[in-house]
Amino acid sequence: MVVSLAELSQESFEKSNKNVILLPVGSVEPHGTHLPLGTDTIIAEALANAVSTRTGWPVLPTIQYGFIYGLRDFPGSVSIQEDLLQSLILGIGKELKRYKFKMLAVVNCHIPNSAAVTHALFKALTKDDIPGVNLTFPGYEEAYSKYCKSKLWRPGIFHADELETSIMLYLRPDLVRMENAKKNYPKPPETFGFYPHSWKEFSDISVIGDPTLASKKKGELLFNFFVEKIIALLSNRAR
Numbered sequence: 001m002v003v004s005l006a007e008l009s010q011e012s013f014e015k016s017n018k019n020v021i022l023l024p025v026g027s028v029e030p031h032g033t034h035l036p037l038g039t040d041t042i043i044a045e046a047l048a049n050a051v052s053t054r055t056g057w058p059v060l061p062t063i064q065y066g067f068i069y070g071l072r073d074f075p076g077s078v079s080i081q082e083d084l085l086q087s088l089i090l091g092i093g094k095e096l097k098r099y100k101f102k103m104l105a106v107v108n109c110h111i112p113n114s115a116a117v118t119h120a121l122f123k124a125l126t127k128d129d130i131p132g133v134n135l136t137f138p139g140y141e142e143a144y145s146k147y148c149k150s151k152l153w154r155p156g157i158f159h160a161d162e163l164e165t166s167i168m169l170y171l172r173p174d175l176v177r178m179e180n181a182k183k184n185y186p187k188p189p190e191t192f193g194f195y196p197h198s199w200k201e202f203s204d205i206s207v208i209g210d211p212t213l214a215s216k217k218k219g220e221l222l223f224n225f226f227v228e229k230i231i232a233l234l235s236n237r238a239r
Contacts, residue, residue: 002049003058013099020057020234021101023092024048025085025117027066027110028078031160032207034180035168037076040066043164044109046171050227051107051234063088066110070199071159074206082116089120090129097130104132105234111136111157133237139229147221150210153185161209163222170219181211 008016026041036042041064052059068079093104104124106117114136121132137143143163144152150162158164168176186203199206 002052003056004049004052005058006061008058016058017056018099018101020055020103020105021060021096022048022052022057023060023089023104023106024062025066025089025106025108025110025113026062026064027068027113028064028076029066029068029071029110030074030076030206031164032180032182032205032211034177034182034207034211035160035165036172036175037078038064039160039164039168040110042172042175043167044107046223047109047226047230048107050223051230054227054231055234057105057234060092066108066113067116069112070197071206073198073200082119085113085116086120086123089117089132090123093120093124093130093132101130103234103237104130105230106132106134107230108134108136111159133233135230135233137226138233139225143222143225147218147225149213150183153208154188157208159208160206161211162213162218163209165211165214166216166219167223168219169214169216170223173216178212178214181214182207183210183212184208185210 024044026044028037031039041062045062048059065080067082067085068077071077072079096104108117117134121134125131148162152158182205184205184207188202
């Protein structure tokens with residue numbers, strides 16, 4: 001059973017497992033016309049809940065907004081500033097330290113949030129607040145090689161692709177419109193990665209990769225892969 005912090009009584013909170021606490025983080029961002037704007041949030045929350053069910057570690061209410069970078073000019077993007085996200089995570093961590101939690105595990109499924117998450121956890125560590133770990137699709141390269149047929153567009157960058165679409169077909173097939181899925185491997189400018197380019201400059205759609213190869217079965221395998229990876233990483237540190 002999921003241990004939802006928001007649903008615990010004061011007494012249950014005081015008795016809860018303090019080894020790890022999970023914080024799902026997502027975004028409101030376009031994922032092509034075949035996936036919902038809340039895809040990152042849905043996946044992050046489902047992963048955290050699955051880990052909680054297996055381990056008994058409590059789950060904090062989800063942060064549903066993130067920092068939108070490349071997709072900022074596509075309809076549906078609702079971005080917050082990186083420093084705001086950092087401050088929010090840092091503030092939550094400080095409160096958790098007061099209650100003697102040993103580790104904050106940030107289950108983040110919006111890749112552009114990763115830098116802000118890492119910076120927040122580093123600040124917490126240097127201020128002797130709660131130690132934390134950034135879990136942004138841990139082991140995604142291994143997962144891709146094992147379960148996906150498509151290729152990655154660029155290292156570390158995938159969006160509304162075979163991986164995310166498969167997981168959504170497993171978690172929320174009612175929100176997926178596969179008839180709208182389109183393969184997209186655009187050619188970025190030579191300065192990509194060096195300048196803050198909007199993806200609108202080189203792509204007409206908010207997809208990077210090939211979602212047409214997605215399936216519910218792949219989604220189940222990928223989802224369980226990430227659940228196992230997260231539990232293994234945390235179990236090795238939460239002692």
